[in-house]
Amino acid sequence: MGNKNVADIRRLLLAAYDAGKRSLPWREETDPYRIWVSEVMLQQTRVETVIPYYERWLERFPDIEALAEAQDDDVLRAWQGLGYYSRARRLHQGARIVKERYSGTLPRNSEGLRELPGVGQYTAGAVASIAFGEAVPALDGNVKRVFSRLFDLVDPTPADLQGLGQDLVDRERPGDFNQALMELGALTCLPRTPRCEECPLETQCLALARGTVGERPSTRPRKTIPEKDVDVLVASAEDGKGGFHFLLRKRPDKGLLAGMWEFPDVGLFPEEELGMDPTDPEPLPMPAVSHTFSHLKVRYRPRLLRGKLTATDLTPPTTTLHATRWVPLGGLDRLPLPVAQQKIAREAMRLLGV
Numbered sequence: 538m539g540n541k542n543v544a545d546i547r548r549l550l551l552a553a554y555d556a557g558k559r560s561l562p563w564r565e566e567t568d569p570y571r572i573w574v575s576e577v578m579l580q581q582t583r584v585e586t587v588i589p590y591y592e593r594w595l596e597r598f599p600d601i602e603a604l605a606e607a608q609d610d611d612v613l614r615a616w617q618g619l620g621y622y623s624r625a626r627r628l629h630q631g632a633r634i635v636k637e638r639y640s641g642t643l644p645r646n647s648e649g650l651r652e653l654p655g656v657g658q659y660t661a662g663a664v665a666s667i668a669f670g671e672a673v674p675a676l677d678g679n680v681k682r683v684f685s686r687l688f689d690l691v692d693p694t695p696a697d698l699q700g701l702g703q704d705l706v707d708r709e710r711p712g713d714f715n716q717a718l719m720e721l722g723a724l725t726c727l728p729r730t731p732r733c734e735e736c737p738l739e740t741q742c743l744a745l746a747r748g749t750v751g752e753r754p755s756t757r758p759r760k761t762i763p764e765k766d767v768d769v770l771v772a773s774a775e776d777g778k779g780g781f782h783f784l785l786r787k788r789p790d791k792g793l794l795a796g797m798w799e800f801p802d803v804g805l806f807p808e809e810e811l812g813m814d815p816t817d818p819e820p821l822p823m824p825a826v827s828h829t830f831s832h833l834k835v836r837y838r839p840r841l842l843r844g845k846l847t848a849t850d851l852t853p854p855t856t857t858l859h860a861t862r863w864v865p866l867g868g869l870d871r872l873p874l875p876v877a878q879q880k881i882a883r884e885a886m887r888l889l890g891v
């Protein structure tokens with residue numbers, strides 16, 4: 538890549554960005570915390586989905602201090618529906634570290650930012666370039682695709698791509714340049730149908746010149762995701778005063794959906810330990826709910842058990858149930874429930890007529 542190409546790519550890309558960039562709530566933002574939040578939310582989620590979450594999040598946790606002091610459940614609850622919940626937990630841990638170790642101020646370069654949980658090369662590059670003007674690249678999946686076409690690369694290593702990004706990033710406007718590249722990948726250099734005729738880099742693109750756009754990036758066969766069935770017990774009980782309660786369990790602090798709440802697996806404990814008198818001889822089968830995680834597809838098969846509460850302190854008594862709690866209907870809104878569990882709860886309430 539010659540100096541002229543580099544200069545042309547920077548100029549063309551920034552001119553197109555200035556002329557037609559999307560107006561997004563985090564654009565023109567200078568507060569590093571807000572940029573950090575937007576970048577973490579955008580990691581695996583589409584822009585349109587992120588916008589309302591981003592705005593609500595900042596109302597709830599307007600600065601690092603507010604996030605650092607928040608309760609785990611409140612943080613997960615604000616993230617509820619965005620998926621990949623480890624991002625929320627790491628952001629929360631990161632805010633606590635920034636508060637304790639850095640007196641509430643984010644480290645001002647990519648190297649320092651990478652010390653924070655959940656901040657990898659991409660996020661560090663994006664925050665450092667946008668918030669602090671550091672000339673470092675920020676390569677998301679879209680930008681990697683643009684590079685493999687722009688430079689007609691067959692099988693680039695992450696180090697190759699990072700090196701190209703470092704050479705290319707505009708020294709004066711690194712944040713805008715990185716956002717311009719991401720925008721190009723998201724809107725123009727699309728995976729299946731790139732819009733080369735509208736592309737500001739049309740004259741620079743090697744794959745276009747060589748007729749190899751359709752082969753870049755070279756595709757590897759998709760891995761099939763394993764599937765798993767989970768039998769779920771939706772235990773619901775009246776408390777004798779007209780109130781309804783659901784039995785919910787908090788997931789462990791590590792692993793999939795850590796710290797979120799859910800209806801427990803049927804096999805987790807014996808029915809006689811629930812603290813309720815069932816009114817049905819057998820739990821009622823409910824429609825299955827499927828959810829695909831990044832590495833696993835789960836089909837939840839819920840069954841509804843109705844009854845009356847016998848427990849007085851609403852804490853099931855055995856150690857197997859230590860993370861399990863009877864939650865009144867009105868309390869469901871205050872607990873972080875994954876999307877599939879919300880669907881199960883809604884269907885159960887419909888069947889119960891509550």
Ligand code: SF4
Nearest residue numbers: 686726731733736742
């Ligand atoms: S010319 Fe086409 S393939 Fe090349 S960068 Fe632009 S959109 Fe992508």
